[in-house]
Amino acid sequence: MAKIVVTGGAGFIGSNFVHHLVEHTDSHVVVLDKFTYAANEASLMGMSGGRVTVVRGDICDANVVNEIVSHADAVVHFAAESHNDNSLEDPSPFVRTNLVGTYTLLEAVRRYGVRFHHVSTDEVYGDLPLGTPEKFTEYTPYNPSSPYSSTKAGSDMLVRAWVRSFGVSATLSNCSNNYGPFQHVEKFIPRQITNLIDGVKPKLYGAGHNVRDWIHAEDHSSAVLTILEQGTTGQTYLIGADGEQDNLSVLTTLLEIFGRPTDWFDHVTDRPGHDLRYAIDSTRLRQELGWEPTHGDFAEGLAATVDWYRTHEDWWRPQKDATEARYRVQETKLGEGRR
Numbered sequence: 001m002a003k004i005v006v007t008g009g010a011g012f013i014g015s016n017f018v019h020h021l022v023e024h025t026d027s028h029v030v031v032l033d034k035f036t037y038a039a040n041e042a043s044l045m046g047m048s049g050g051r052v053t054v055v056r057g058d059i060c061d062a063n064v065v066n067e068i069v070s071h072a073d074a075v076v077h078f079a080a081e082s083h084n085d086n087s088l089e090d091p092s093p094f095v096r097t098n099l100v101g102t103y104t105l106l107e108a109v110r111r112y113g114v115r116f117h118h119v120s121t122d123e124v125y126g127d128l129p130l131g132t133p134e135k136f137t138e139y140t141p142y143n144p145s146s147p148y149s150s151t152k153a154g155s156d157m158l159v160r161a162w163v164r165s166f167g168v169s170a171t172l173s174n175c176s177n178n179y180g181p182f183q184h185v186e187k188f189i190p191r192q193i194t195n196l197i198d199g200v201k202p203k204l205y206g207a208g209h210n211v212r213d214w215i216h217a218e219d220h221s222s223a224v225l226t227i228l229e230q231g232t233t234g235q236t237y238l239i240g241a242d243g244e245q246d247n248l249s250v251l252t253t254l255l256e257i258f259g260r261p262t263d264w265f266d267h268v269t270d271r272p273g274h275d276l277r278y279a280i281d282s283t284r285l286r287q288e289l290g291w292e293p294t295h296g297d298f299a300e301g302l303a304a305t306v307d308w309y310r311t312h313e314d315w316w317r318p319q320k321d322a323t324e325a326r327y328r329v330q331e332t333k334l335g336e337g338r339r
Helices: 010-026 061-067 084-089 092-112 145-165 188-198 217-230 247-257 283-289 298-311 313-337
Strands: 003-007 028-033 052-056 074-077 115-121 168-177 203-205 209-212 238-240 244-246 266-267
Touching: 003 010, 010 028, 010 052, 010 217, 028 061, 061 092, 074 092, 074 217, 074 283, 084 092, 084 145, 084 238, 084 313, 092 115, 092 145, 168 217, 188 247, 188 298, 188 313, 203 247, 209 247, 217 238, 217 283, 238 283, 244 247, 247 298, 298 313
Parallel strands: 003 028, 003 074, 028 052, 074 115, 115 168, 168 238, 203 266
Antiparallel strands: 209 244
């Protein structure tokens, strides 16, 4: 594939994928990103050889999308509004970007006959009971619980409909929670890391028993590239690395890395509709396409992520104050709502 368009390529998971493409392929990469607060052009610095072109544009803008897609061999669609807390505050950007944006891209790849891969989330399946062996599979019914996950579920359905109705050459993937470099400090792991760097007590929703299935962003990138190159049209692949950890355990590991007591944190009121547990069964991806994760030791990957944030303060520091201000407002509202 001589030219690959990556939507949302200046965001966390998208920028990791761009780095992966540059390192592991000869493709020219066109990043299409609106550069909302969650995107950071610094995440793409150091791309060598002139193989990355950055276009500032909105995936809902059909003129911009058509111009870029008409010259592409493939589109990998990461662009999304993705922060659950923000979707509870104002769902409208999630509806526009995740639904209208995906529709606009699908019409463009349909028009020009371009290969399409849609990146989604395990949150479309809702949640699982705690303490059971049950995992999400490609056949798990959708049961989204937030404006974010419901709009991602809708975008998945659009892709499937365009495959069936119009013959679009598309694949889908639903991935578990990512961690690693370039993640915005509003998210759970980088927020805890940056608070600890600043000597501020981390904050934990509720009792911290909610379980997430963590995967390093580099493993996610290698899985997406494998699906792009080998996946069957119309097929959904679940991406996971058997990384189940409850939030309290993640925070405890971080406190140990920083040499802090494991009870050195504050509890805050749990958010509404907080999913209990996610767990991914990635058997199809592993057996049919031969993919395997390489970051199997979560504690080791977490320590490396801490090192990245320690050595890239210039990347995350400009985001920090505004993020904490937003959280203070949200946490105050949650507290008031429980009285």
